Amino acid sequence: MAATGEMLGALNEVNGQEKPDDIGMGEWIWGALQGDFNAERSNGQIGFDMVVSLIPIVDTICDFRDLCANIRQYRKDPDNKITLFFIATTVIGFFSEIGTVVKSALRLVWIYLKPLIKHADDFTNISKLVAATNRACDAALPKITDYLQHSRVAQWATRGKLPDIFKFVSKTIREAAAKVDGALLKKLLDEKFEELKNLLLKIKPFVPVSIVTKIDGLLEFINAKRVAITDAVQTFAHPIRTVLKVIAKRLDDHAWRVQTYRTNRGWISPISESGSAKLINAKPPKWVRKLHGNMKYPPLVMGSKKINALMAAHPNHPKLNAGQISTFSRKGGALRGDMIVGPAKFIRVLDPSNEAAGIFWISEADFKAIKNRDEWRSKWGIKPEWNQNGWFIEYEVRVGESLPVWRGPTASQKLEGTNFYLEAGAEQFVFFPGSRDEMVNALPRIDRESGMPMTEAGGNIDRRIEFVDVTGEVVPTKLRSKITDDHISGPFETGWGATDYTKEESQRILLTVPSSPKI
Numbered sequence: 001m002a003a004t005g006e007m008l009g010a011l012n013e014v015n016g017q018e019k020p021d022d023i024g025m026g027e028w029i030w031g032a033l034q035g036d037f038n039a040e041r042s043n044g045q046i047g048f049d050m051v052v053s054l055i056p057i058v059d060t061i062c063d064f065r066d067l068c069a070n071i072r073q074y075r076k077d078p079d080n081k082i083t084l085f086f087i088a089t090t091v092i093g094f095f096s097e098i099g100t101v102v103k104s105a106l107r108l109v110w111i112y113l114k115p116l117i118k119h120a121d122d123f124t125n126i127s128k129l130v131a132a133t134n135r136a137c138d139a140a141l142p143k144i145t146d147y148l149q150h151s152r153v154a155q156w157a158t159r160g161k162l163p164d165i166f167k168f169v170s171k172t173i174r175e176a177a178a179k180v181d182g183a184l185l186k187k188l189l190d191e192k193f194e195e196l197k198n199l200l201l202k203i204k205p206f207v208p209v210s211i212v213t214k215i216d217g218l219l220e221f222i223n224a225k226r227v228a229i230t231d232a233v234q235t236f237a238h239p240i241r242t243v244l245k246v247i248a249k250r251l252d253d254h255a256w257r258v259q260t261y262r263t264n265r266g267w268i269s270p271i272s273e274s275g276s277a278k279l280i281n282a283k284p285p286k287w288v289r290k291l292h293g294n295m296k297y298p299p300l301v302m303g304s305k306k307i308n309a310l311m312a313a314h315p316n317h318p319k320l321n322a323g324q325i326s327t328f329s330r331k332g333g334a335l336r337g338d339m340i341v342g343p344a345k346f347i348r349v350l351d352p353s354n355e356a357a358g359i360f361w362i363s364e365a366d367f368k369a370i371k372n373r374d375e376w377r378s379k380w381g382i383k384p385e386w387n388q389n390g391w392f393i394e395y396e397v398r399v400g401e402s403l404p405v406w407r408g409p410t411a412s413q414k415l416e417g418t419n420f421y422l423e424a425g426a427e428q429f430v431f432f433p434g435s436r437d438e439m440v441n442a443l444p445r446i447d448r449e450s451g452m453p454m455t456e457a458g459g460n461i462d463r464r465i466e467f468v469d470v471t472g473e474v475v476p477t478k479l480r481s482k483i484t485d486d487h488i489s490g491p492f493e494t495g496w497g498a499t500d501y502t503k504e505e506s507q508r509i510l511l512t513v514p515s516s517p518k519i
Helices: 005-015 025-033 043-049 056-076 081-094 099-116 126-148 151-159 165-179 182-206 209-263 273-282 304-313 364-369 373-380 503-512
Strands: 336-341 344-350 360-363 391-397 402-409 413-415 420-422 427-430 465-468 474-477 480-482 488-493
Touching (some): 056 099, 081 099, 081 182, 081 209, 126 209, 151 165, 182 209, 209 465, 273 503, 344 364, 360 364
Antiparallel strands (some): 336 402, 360 427, 391 488, 402 427, 413 420, 465 474
């Protein structure tokens, strides 16, 4: 039962105090096995559950401690399905491929999930389980961040050549979720029960008689209930998979958000349509107009016959649908086809959530004449939920090249949820760049009702990252990863700032100004 100084120090952390000289190692290990979850841990205690668990033998004791804590709860109330559910979550720590770093991050989520699961319906109802897991992730994230930034974990990640530890942890959890099934949960728990029995038998000769009695009682209980418990955990495979997928997605989203903030200074998040409406109603900005009757530049409406005739007259131009045509106005000029001969440049204003290779552009001359964000948003009718701006890219039509485009005045845009609109009327150009951007390949979003990956309207996996906007609304969005069209250069900063409202400004507006519109 000899132990290294490092192991002893880690075991001291298990019990939250140093081992007294008059207590043997066997008794000290027994004390470690009797530890329990504690959501309000100090930084030193966090060090145990995470950093010291990098020591293999202590990580094993960590597993046993978690299992023993749940067994004690089960002995008090064998009919409690909630306890059985958390025994099943403990089994995830027994996956050999998960490793101690990932396991330690999961332990923290279990700590914060446990108080949220108060009834069996909280985990059998997938919608409730997803909501509880999201709340647990929110609570655990600061401590998970502390852990993953710890020097020992950072050294481990460096040795493993892991560029982003959050993405590694997220990917590992997602892969584990894909492997979870009832048979595997039963097998792993049965194996861990056997290992626990062997450990208890090893320490029996080194503990006082009073503890031997307790060990014998625990061994007797395990022998009597082992089959019932291992059979029961099989039924929790689906909720366990759901929890793991939600945790993986939350950590993956966090990694992408951090990376985006690091490379796009000043950008906060997209803004939701409802969040934007709240702020506009509370304090109308300079770039909106009060809606009295018709908008100044009503949209162009074309039936299918006219659209087909327009396309036939310009066979080399981009194909337009009714929705794209309606972004032009029927007043202030006309939608017309044109052929741009190089050299020429077009400008597209964007934020990290916009694809650079989009279809709506501004002439270089018009862009250079824009004085600020307010003017850009007002003259081209750019809704805040479409684009928070901050950067621009250039599309170059080179010497000897020609580019077929549609051009004309932009249509006014009604701001939903308000009695305001964007006037617009400035000239826009529509063309399709030759190469689409690469978008961030984030983990799939998880459906809150089924626990399965969500799909987009076209049937593709929904890989949007969830942000919280300045008003507190959740906004899923794609993020641009790489511009691939060699005609496009940038992004460059506009100098207008990267958001219409800071969080502080939005809170002040919503707290001090009535939010209902005066119609």
